[in-house]
Amino acid sequence: MPHTVAKHTVMDLDNWAYPRRPVVPVHESVHERFSVEIFRGCTRGCRFCQAGMITRPVRERSITTIGEMVEQGVAASGFGEVGLLSLSSADHSEINEIAKGLADRYEGANLGLSLPSTRVDAFNVTLANELARGGRRSGLTFAPEGGTERMRKVINKMVTEDDLIRTVTTAYASGWRQVKLYFMCGLPTETDEDVAAIADLAKKVIKAGREASGRRDIRCTVSIGGFVPKPHTPFQWAGQAPHETVDARLRSLGRALRADPGYGRAVGYRYHDGRPSIIEGLLSRGDRRVAQVIKAAWADGARFDGWSEHFSFGRWERCAEEALAGEPVDLDWYTTREREYDEVLPWDHLDAGLDRDWLWQDWQDACDASGALEVEDCRWTPCYDCGVCPAMGTEIQTGPTGATLLPLPTVPARAGS
Numbered sequence: 001m002p003h004t005v006a007k008h009t010v011m012d013l014d015n016w017a018y019p020r021r022p023v024v025p026v027h028e029s030v031h032e033r034f035s036v037e038i039f040r041g042c043t044r045g046c047r048f049c050q051a052g053m054i055t056r057p058v059r060e061r062s063i064t065t066i067g068e069m070v071e072q073g074v075a076a077s078g079f080g081e082v083g084l085l086s087l088s089s090a091d092h093s094e095i096n097e098i099a100k101g102l103a104d105r106y107e108g109a110n111l112g113l114s115l116p117s118t119r120v121d122a123f124n125v126t127l128a129n130e131l132a133r134g135g136r137r138s139g140l141t142f143a144p145e146g147g148t149e150r151m152r153k154v155i156n157k158m159v160t161e162d163d164l165i166r167t168v169t170t171a172y173a174s175g176w177r178q179v180k181l182y183f184m185c186g187l188p189t190e191t192d193e194d195v196a197a198i199a200d201l202a203k204k205v206i207k208a209g210r211e212a213s214g215r216r217d218i219r220c221t222v223s224i225g226g227f228v229p230k231p232h233t234p235f236q237w238a239g240q241a242p243h244e245t246v247d248a249r250l251r252s253l254g255r256a257l258r259a260d261p262g263y264g265r266a267v268g269y270r271y272h273d274g275r276p277s278i279i280e281g282l283l284s285r286g287d288r289r290v291a292q293v294i295k296a297a298w299a300d301g302a303r304f305d306g307w308s309e310h311f312s313f314g315r316w317e318r319c320a321e322e323a324l325a326g327e328p329v330d331l332d333w334y335t336t337r338e339r340e341y342d343e344v345l346p347w348d349h350l351d352a353g354l355d356r357d358w359l360w361q362d363w364q365d366a367c368d369a370s371g372a373l374e375v376e377d378c379r380w381t382p383c384y385d386c387g388v389c390p391a392m393g394t395e396i397q398t399g400p401t402g403a404t405l406l407p408l409p410t411v412p413a414r415a416g417s
Protein backbone atom coordinates (compact mmCIF):
# COMPACT_ATOMS: atom_id res chain seq x y z
CA MET A 1 0.00 0.00 0.00
CA PRO A 2 1.28 3.51 -0.71
CA HIS A 3 2.02 5.65 2.33
CA THR A 4 -0.53 8.23 1.21
CA VAL A 5 -3.48 7.90 -1.14
CA ALA A 6 -3.97 10.86 -3.46
CA LYS A 7 -7.34 12.05 -4.70
CA HIS A 8 -8.23 11.88 -8.36
CA THR A 9 -9.36 15.04 -10.11
CA VAL A 10 -11.60 15.08 -13.18
CA MET A 11 -10.39 18.00 -15.27
CA ASP A 12 -12.89 18.11 -18.13
CA LEU A 13 -16.34 18.16 -16.57
CA ASP A 14 -17.97 18.35 -20.02
CA ASN A 15 -16.69 14.85 -20.71
CA TRP A 16 -17.79 13.36 -17.42
CA ALA A 17 -20.76 11.06 -17.72
CA TYR A 18 -22.96 12.89 -15.22
CA PRO A 19 -26.36 11.18 -14.82
CA ARG A 20 -28.56 12.84 -17.42
CA ARG A 21 -31.57 10.57 -17.01
CA PRO A 22 -32.07 10.57 -13.25
CA VAL A 23 -34.17 8.05 -11.39
CA VAL A 24 -37.48 9.74 -10.57
CA PRO A 25 -39.13 8.63 -7.32
CA VAL A 26 -42.82 7.74 -7.46
CA HIS A 27 -43.53 9.84 -4.39
CA GLU A 28 -42.61 13.42 -3.59
CA SER A 29 -39.00 13.75 -2.48
CA VAL A 30 -37.20 16.45 -0.50
CA HIS A 31 -35.21 17.80 -3.43
CA GLU A 32 -37.90 17.64 -6.07
CA ARG A 33 -35.77 18.95 -8.92
CA PHE A 34 -33.29 18.07 -11.64
CA SER A 35 -29.82 19.02 -10.44
CA VAL A 36 -26.98 20.15 -12.68
CA GLU A 37 -23.56 20.66 -11.19
CA ILE A 38 -22.32 23.77 -12.99
CA PHE A 39 -18.78 23.75 -11.61
CA ARG A 40 -16.63 21.92 -9.15
CA GLY A 41 -14.22 23.25 -6.54
CA CYS A 42 -14.09 26.63 -4.82
CA THR A 43 -11.06 28.75 -4.08
CA ARG A 44 -12.73 31.44 -1.97
CA GLY A 45 -10.68 30.03 0.90
CA CYS A 46 -13.21 29.95 3.76
CA ARG A 47 -11.12 28.36 6.48
CA PHE A 48 -13.86 26.16 7.93
CA CYS A 49 -14.94 24.68 4.60
CA GLN A 50 -13.78 21.16 3.88
CA ALA A 51 -15.60 20.95 0.54
CA GLY A 52 -13.84 24.10 -0.69
CA MET A 53 -10.43 22.84 0.36
CA ILE A 54 -10.55 19.26 -0.88
CA THR A 55 -12.21 19.88 -4.25
CA ARG A 56 -9.73 22.44 -5.56
CA PRO A 57 -9.09 23.67 -8.21
CA VAL A 58 -12.16 25.34 -9.75
CA ARG A 59 -13.34 23.63 -12.95
CA GLU A 60 -16.34 25.04 -14.75
CA ARG A 61 -18.76 23.10 -16.90
CA SER A 62 -19.35 24.95 -20.16
CA ILE A 63 -22.52 26.90 -20.77
CA THR A 64 -23.40 24.80 -23.83
CA THR A 65 -23.07 21.52 -21.89
CA ILE A 66 -25.18 22.93 -19.07
CA GLY A 67 -27.89 23.85 -21.63
CA GLU A 68 -27.85 20.34 -23.09
CA MET A 69 -27.95 18.71 -19.68
CA VAL A 70 -30.95 20.75 -18.62
CA GLU A 71 -32.73 19.97 -21.89
CA GLN A 72 -32.11 16.22 -21.65
CA GLY A 73 -32.65 15.99 -17.90
CA VAL A 74 -35.95 17.84 -17.87
CA ALA A 75 -37.23 15.87 -20.86
CA ALA A 76 -36.24 12.56 -19.25
CA SER A 77 -37.49 13.32 -15.74
CA GLY A 78 -40.41 15.73 -16.06
CA PHE A 79 -39.18 17.75 -13.09
CA GLY A 80 -40.62 21.26 -12.85
CA GLU A 81 -37.49 22.75 -11.32
CA VAL A 82 -33.80 22.81 -12.18
CA GLY A 83 -31.18 23.37 -9.48
CA LEU A 84 -27.90 24.90 -10.67
CA LEU A 85 -25.58 23.44 -8.07
CA SER A 86 -21.99 23.92 -7.00
CA LEU A 87 -20.20 25.18 -3.91
CA SER A 88 -20.89 28.81 -4.86
CA SER A 89 -23.04 28.86 -7.99
CA ALA A 90 -23.18 32.64 -8.47
CA ASP A 91 -19.39 32.50 -8.98
CA HIS A 92 -19.64 30.68 -12.33
CA SER A 93 -18.05 33.10 -14.79
CA GLU A 94 -21.12 32.88 -17.06
CA ILE A 95 -23.87 32.51 -14.46
CA ASN A 96 -25.83 35.51 -15.77
CA GLU A 97 -25.80 34.10 -19.30
CA ILE A 98 -26.77 30.64 -18.02
CA ALA A 99 -29.70 31.99 -16.00
CA LYS A 100 -30.89 34.28 -18.79
CA GLY A 101 -30.50 31.60 -21.45
CA LEU A 102 -32.52 29.10 -19.43
CA ALA A 103 -35.15 31.67 -18.45
CA ASP A 104 -35.55 32.68 -22.14
CA ARG A 105 -35.71 29.11 -23.30
CA TYR A 106 -38.26 27.97 -20.74
CA GLU A 107 -40.31 31.17 -20.68
CA GLY A 108 -43.93 30.18 -20.01
CA ALA A 109 -42.99 26.50 -19.64
CA ASN A 110 -43.51 26.58 -15.89
CA LEU A 111 -39.95 25.53 -15.11
CA GLY A 112 -38.40 26.98 -11.96
CA LEU A 113 -34.68 27.71 -11.63
CA SER A 114 -32.90 27.69 -8.30
CA LEU A 115 -29.48 28.28 -6.83
CA PRO A 116 -28.36 27.10 -3.42
CA SER A 117 -27.39 29.82 -0.92
CA THR A 118 -25.69 32.76 -2.59
CA ARG A 119 -22.59 34.59 -1.47
CA VAL A 120 -23.39 38.09 -0.31
CA ASP A 121 -20.73 39.53 -2.59
CA ALA A 122 -21.74 37.46 -5.63
CA PHE A 123 -25.47 38.23 -5.54
CA ASN A 124 -26.81 40.49 -8.24
CA VAL A 125 -30.39 41.42 -8.79
CA THR A 126 -30.32 40.72 -12.53
CA LEU A 127 -29.42 37.13 -11.78
CA ALA A 128 -32.02 36.88 -9.05
CA ASN A 129 -34.70 38.25 -11.37
CA GLU A 130 -33.80 35.78 -14.10
CA LEU A 131 -34.10 32.96 -11.58
CA ALA A 132 -37.50 34.25 -10.48
CA ARG A 133 -38.87 34.47 -14.04
CA GLY A 134 -39.85 30.80 -14.06
CA GLY A 135 -42.59 31.54 -11.55
CA ARG A 136 -41.69 31.25 -7.90
CA ARG A 137 -39.82 33.97 -6.07
CA SER A 138 -38.35 31.94 -3.28
CA GLY A 139 -36.60 33.41 -0.25
CA LEU A 140 -32.97 34.41 -0.54
CA THR A 141 -30.35 32.74 1.59
CA PHE A 142 -26.98 34.25 2.44
CA ALA A 143 -24.28 32.86 4.69
CA PRO A 144 -22.20 35.56 6.39
CA GLU A 145 -21.28 32.83 8.97
CA GLY A 146 -19.87 35.32 11.50
CA GLY A 147 -21.60 38.21 13.28
CA THR A 148 -18.70 40.69 13.26
CA GLU A 149 -16.21 41.73 10.64
CA ARG A 150 -13.40 40.55 12.94
CA MET A 151 -14.97 37.09 13.06
CA ARG A 152 -15.51 36.99 9.31
CA LYS A 153 -11.85 37.84 8.76
CA VAL A 154 -10.82 34.94 11.01
CA ILE A 155 -12.80 32.52 8.85
CA ASN A 156 -11.76 34.33 5.65
CA LYS A 157 -15.30 35.13 4.65
CA MET A 158 -14.55 38.51 3.23
CA VAL A 159 -17.95 40.13 3.51
CA THR A 160 -18.32 43.52 5.15
CA GLU A 161 -21.44 44.68 6.95
CA ASP A 162 -21.86 47.29 4.20
CA ASP A 163 -21.78 44.51 1.57
CA LEU A 164 -24.52 42.66 3.40
CA ILE A 165 -26.74 45.68 3.94
CA ARG A 166 -26.28 46.81 0.33
CA THR A 167 -27.16 43.34 -0.97
CA VAL A 168 -30.26 42.85 1.16
CA THR A 169 -31.40 46.41 0.41
CA THR A 170 -31.28 45.60 -3.30
CA ALA A 171 -33.14 42.35 -2.74
CA TYR A 172 -35.90 43.92 -0.61
CA ALA A 173 -36.20 46.85 -3.01
CA SER A 174 -36.62 44.36 -5.88
CA GLY A 175 -39.57 42.64 -4.26
CA TRP A 176 -38.10 39.99 -1.98
CA ARG A 177 -39.69 39.93 1.47
CA GLN A 178 -37.77 37.15 3.13
CA VAL A 179 -34.02 36.78 3.66
CA LYS A 180 -32.39 33.92 5.53
CA LEU A 181 -28.95 34.37 7.10
CA TYR A 182 -26.73 31.44 8.12
CA PHE A 183 -24.20 31.71 10.94
CA MET A 184 -21.94 29.45 12.97
CA CYS A 185 -21.30 29.58 16.70
CA GLY A 186 -18.13 28.43 18.47
CA LEU A 187 -15.67 29.54 15.77
CA PRO A 188 -11.98 29.86 16.69
CA THR A 189 -11.22 33.05 18.71
CA GLU A 190 -14.99 33.77 18.98
CA THR A 191 -16.20 35.85 21.93
CA ASP A 192 -19.69 36.38 23.39
CA GLU A 193 -19.77 39.75 21.61
CA ASP A 194 -19.21 38.17 18.17
CA VAL A 195 -22.39 36.12 18.55
CA ALA A 196 -24.39 38.90 20.24
CA ALA A 197 -23.59 41.11 17.22
CA ILE A 198 -25.72 38.81 15.04
CA ALA A 199 -28.83 40.30 16.69
CA ASP A 200 -27.77 43.83 15.74
CA LEU A 201 -26.99 42.70 12.22
CA ALA A 202 -30.42 41.08 11.83
CA LYS A 203 -32.10 44.29 13.02
CA LYS A 204 -30.08 46.38 10.58
CA VAL A 205 -31.13 44.00 7.79
CA ILE A 206 -34.82 44.40 8.70
CA LYS A 207 -34.48 48.16 9.03
CA ALA A 208 -32.81 48.37 5.61
CA GLY A 209 -35.55 46.15 4.15
CA ARG A 210 -38.34 48.28 5.59
CA GLU A 211 -36.75 51.46 4.26
CA ALA A 212 -36.03 50.01 0.82
CA SER A 213 -39.47 48.49 0.32
CA GLY A 214 -41.59 50.90 2.34
CA ARG A 215 -43.33 47.89 3.89
CA ARG A 216 -43.53 46.33 7.34
CA ASP A 217 -43.94 42.69 6.30
CA ILE A 218 -40.18 42.17 5.90
CA ARG A 219 -38.69 39.06 7.43
CA CYS A 220 -35.19 37.98 8.28
CA THR A 221 -34.50 34.51 9.66
CA VAL A 222 -31.28 33.84 11.54
CA SER A 223 -30.19 30.23 11.32
CA ILE A 224 -27.21 29.18 13.43
CA GLY A 225 -25.44 25.96 14.37
CA GLY A 226 -22.32 24.90 16.24
CA PHE A 227 -19.02 24.97 14.36
CA VAL A 228 -17.33 21.59 13.82
CA PRO A 229 -13.63 21.62 12.79
CA LYS A 230 -13.00 19.47 9.69
CA PRO A 231 -9.97 17.54 8.40
CA HIS A 232 -8.00 19.03 5.48
CA THR A 233 -8.90 22.58 6.49
CA PRO A 234 -6.82 25.23 8.28
CA PHE A 235 -9.13 24.70 11.27
CA GLN A 236 -8.23 21.00 11.54
CA TRP A 237 -5.94 21.93 14.45
CA ALA A 238 -8.57 24.00 16.30
CA GLY A 239 -10.09 23.13 19.66
CA GLN A 240 -13.86 22.90 19.33
CA ALA A 241 -15.82 25.18 21.65
CA PRO A 242 -17.40 23.27 24.58
CA HIS A 243 -21.15 22.78 24.14
CA GLU A 244 -21.83 24.77 27.32
CA THR A 245 -20.18 27.82 25.73
CA VAL A 246 -22.07 27.40 22.45
CA ASP A 247 -25.41 26.91 24.20
CA ALA A 248 -24.90 29.95 26.44
CA ARG A 249 -24.14 32.13 23.41
CA LEU A 250 -27.11 30.74 21.45
CA ARG A 251 -29.49 31.36 24.36
CA SER A 252 -28.31 34.89 24.82
CA LEU A 253 -28.60 35.55 21.06
CA GLY A 254 -32.18 34.27 21.15
CA ARG A 255 -32.98 36.65 24.02
CA ALA A 256 -31.38 39.59 22.18
CA LEU A 257 -33.33 38.83 18.99
CA ARG A 258 -36.64 38.72 20.86
CA ALA A 259 -35.91 41.61 23.22
CA ASP A 260 -36.89 44.46 20.90
CA PRO A 261 -40.66 44.56 20.26
CA GLY A 262 -40.06 46.65 17.14
CA TYR A 263 -38.45 43.63 15.46
CA GLY A 264 -40.03 40.69 17.30
CA ARG A 265 -42.30 39.43 14.51
CA ALA A 266 -39.92 40.29 11.68
CA VAL A 267 -37.12 38.14 12.96
CA GLY A 268 -37.02 34.35 12.92
CA TYR A 269 -34.54 32.28 14.89
CA ARG A 270 -33.48 28.71 14.18
CA TYR A 271 -30.62 27.08 16.00
CA HIS A 272 -29.02 23.70 16.64
CA ASP A 273 -27.71 23.35 20.15
CA GLY A 274 -24.06 22.62 20.85
CA ARG A 275 -24.23 19.00 22.01
CA PRO A 276 -24.86 17.29 18.63
CA SER A 277 -21.95 19.36 17.26
CA ILE A 278 -19.62 17.75 19.80
CA ILE A 279 -20.57 14.28 18.53
CA GLU A 280 -20.19 15.50 14.95
CA GLY A 281 -16.76 16.76 16.02
CA LEU A 282 -15.90 13.33 17.44
CA LEU A 283 -16.87 11.66 14.15
CA SER A 284 -15.26 14.39 12.04
CA ARG A 285 -11.77 14.17 13.56
CA GLY A 286 -11.86 10.73 15.13
CA ASP A 287 -9.32 7.99 14.50
CA ARG A 288 -9.79 4.21 14.36
CA ARG A 289 -10.53 4.02 18.07
CA VAL A 290 -13.73 5.95 17.48
CA ALA A 291 -15.10 2.96 15.55
CA GLN A 292 -15.64 1.24 18.92
CA VAL A 293 -17.59 4.26 20.17
CA ILE A 294 -19.87 4.22 17.12
CA LYS A 295 -20.40 0.48 17.49
CA ALA A 296 -21.22 0.84 21.19
CA ALA A 297 -23.68 3.69 20.49
CA TRP A 298 -25.35 1.63 17.78
CA ALA A 299 -25.58 -1.41 20.07
CA ASP A 300 -27.10 0.87 22.69
CA GLY A 301 -29.88 1.87 20.30
CA ALA A 302 -28.56 4.99 18.54
CA ARG A 303 -30.53 5.48 15.30
CA PHE A 304 -31.36 8.55 13.21
CA ASP A 305 -29.21 10.73 15.46
CA GLY A 306 -29.48 13.64 13.05
CA TRP A 307 -33.08 14.03 14.24
CA SER A 308 -33.11 15.85 17.54
CA GLU A 309 -35.92 13.70 18.96
CA HIS A 310 -33.71 10.61 18.51
CA PHE A 311 -30.40 12.12 19.58
CA SER A 312 -29.10 11.31 23.04
CA PHE A 313 -25.93 13.09 24.08
CA GLY A 314 -25.86 11.08 27.30
CA ARG A 315 -25.74 7.84 25.32
CA TRP A 316 -22.79 9.02 23.25
CA GLU A 317 -20.95 10.29 26.33
CA ARG A 318 -21.48 6.98 28.10
CA CYS A 319 -20.48 4.90 25.09
CA ALA A 320 -17.35 7.03 24.51
CA GLU A 321 -16.35 6.59 28.14
CA GLU A 322 -16.84 2.83 28.06
CA ALA A 323 -15.34 2.18 24.62
CA LEU A 324 -12.29 4.36 25.28
CA ALA A 325 -11.76 3.15 28.87
CA GLY A 326 -8.50 1.35 28.04
CA GLU A 327 -7.15 4.22 25.88
CA PRO A 328 -5.32 7.37 26.93
CA VAL A 329 -7.95 9.50 25.16
CA ASP A 330 -11.53 10.64 25.75
CA LEU A 331 -14.30 12.69 24.14
CA ASP A 332 -12.61 16.01 25.01
CA TRP A 333 -9.32 14.81 23.57
CA TYR A 334 -10.98 14.38 20.19
CA THR A 335 -13.08 17.53 20.24
CA THR A 336 -12.19 20.50 22.45
CA ARG A 337 -8.39 19.98 22.41
CA GLU A 338 -6.24 22.16 20.16
CA ARG A 339 -3.65 20.19 18.13
CA GLU A 340 0.05 20.99 17.75
CA TYR A 341 1.84 21.35 14.43
CA ASP A 342 3.75 18.07 14.67
CA GLU A 343 0.84 15.86 15.77
CA VAL A 344 0.17 13.05 13.30
CA LEU A 345 -3.45 13.49 12.25
CA PRO A 346 -5.67 10.47 11.50
CA TRP A 347 -6.20 11.64 7.92
CA ASP A 348 -2.56 12.44 7.07
CA HIS A 349 -2.44 9.41 4.77
CA LEU A 350 -5.16 10.98 2.56
CA ASP A 351 -3.71 13.48 0.13
CA ALA A 352 -6.05 16.18 -1.19
CA GLY A 353 -3.06 17.99 -2.72
CA LEU A 354 -3.05 20.73 -0.06
CA ASP A 355 0.36 21.62 1.29
CA ARG A 356 0.35 20.93 5.04
CA ASP A 357 2.59 23.90 5.79
CA TRP A 358 0.29 26.17 3.82
CA LEU A 359 -2.68 24.94 5.84
CA TRP A 360 -0.77 25.48 9.09
CA GLN A 361 0.27 29.00 8.06
CA ASP A 362 -3.32 29.80 7.13
CA TRP A 363 -4.38 28.60 10.60
CA GLN A 364 -1.74 30.86 12.19
CA ASP A 365 -2.87 33.76 9.99
CA ALA A 366 -6.46 33.22 11.13
CA CYS A 367 -5.52 33.53 14.80
CA ASP A 368 -2.99 36.37 14.41
CA ALA A 369 -3.28 38.48 17.55
CA SER A 370 -3.07 41.72 15.57
CA GLY A 371 -5.99 40.67 13.35
CA ALA A 372 -6.54 37.79 10.96
CA LEU A 373 -4.79 37.91 7.60
CA GLU A 374 -7.06 37.29 4.64
CA VAL A 375 -6.47 35.17 1.55
CA GLU A 376 -7.84 36.25 -1.81
CA ASP A 377 -9.52 33.96 -4.34
CA CYS A 378 -6.86 32.59 -6.73
CA ARG A 379 -9.41 32.61 -9.57
CA TRP A 380 -8.92 36.35 -9.81
CA THR A 381 -5.60 36.97 -8.06
CA PRO A 382 -2.18 35.31 -8.35
CA CYS A 383 -1.69 31.76 -7.06
CA TYR A 384 -0.75 31.71 -3.37
CA ASP A 385 0.69 28.20 -3.45
CA CYS A 386 -1.81 26.08 -1.57
CA GLY A 387 -0.11 23.20 -3.33
CA VAL A 388 -3.01 21.58 -5.17
CA CYS A 389 -2.28 22.51 -8.78
CA PRO A 390 1.39 21.41 -8.89
CA ALA A 391 0.77 18.34 -6.70
CA MET A 392 -2.16 17.11 -8.78
CA GLY A 393 -1.03 18.38 -12.18
CA THR A 394 -4.21 20.46 -12.42
CA GLU A 395 -5.10 24.08 -13.08
CA ILE A 396 -7.90 26.56 -12.51
CA GLN A 397 -10.39 26.30 -15.39
CA THR A 398 -12.77 29.21 -15.68
CA GLY A 399 -14.41 31.07 -18.57
CA PRO A 400 -15.83 33.14 -19.87
CA THR A 401 -16.11 31.13 -23.07
CA GLY A 402 -18.30 33.69 -24.82
CA ALA A 403 -20.57 30.83 -25.97
CA THR A 404 -24.34 31.04 -25.62
CA LEU A 405 -26.76 28.56 -24.20
CA LEU A 406 -29.24 29.27 -26.96
CA PRO A 407 -29.90 28.58 -29.83
CA LEU A 408 -31.64 25.65 -28.31
CA PRO A 409 -35.21 26.03 -29.50
CA THR A 410 -37.66 27.73 -27.16
CA VAL A 411 -39.74 25.18 -25.27
CA PRO A 412 -43.51 25.39 -25.74
CA ALA A 413 -45.61 26.09 -22.68
CA ARG A 414 -46.82 23.04 -20.78
CA ALA A 415 -50.45 22.23 -20.71
CA GLY A 416 -52.09 23.99 -17.80
CA SER A 417 -49.19 26.37 -17.20
Ligand code: SF4
Nearest residue numbers: 378383384385386389
Ligand atom coordinates in the same frame (compact mmCIF):
# COMPACT_ATOMS: atom_id res chain seq x y z
S1 SF4 B 1 -2.19 25.94 -6.37
FE1 SF4 B 1 -2.52 28.15 -6.64
S2 SF4 B 1 -3.95 28.32 -8.38
FE2 SF4 B 1 -4.03 26.16 -7.67
S3 SF4 B 1 -5.78 26.14 -6.23
FE3 SF4 B 1 -3.90 26.51 -5.00
S4 SF4 B 1 -3.70 28.75 -4.81
FE4 SF4 B 1 -5.19 28.32 -6.48
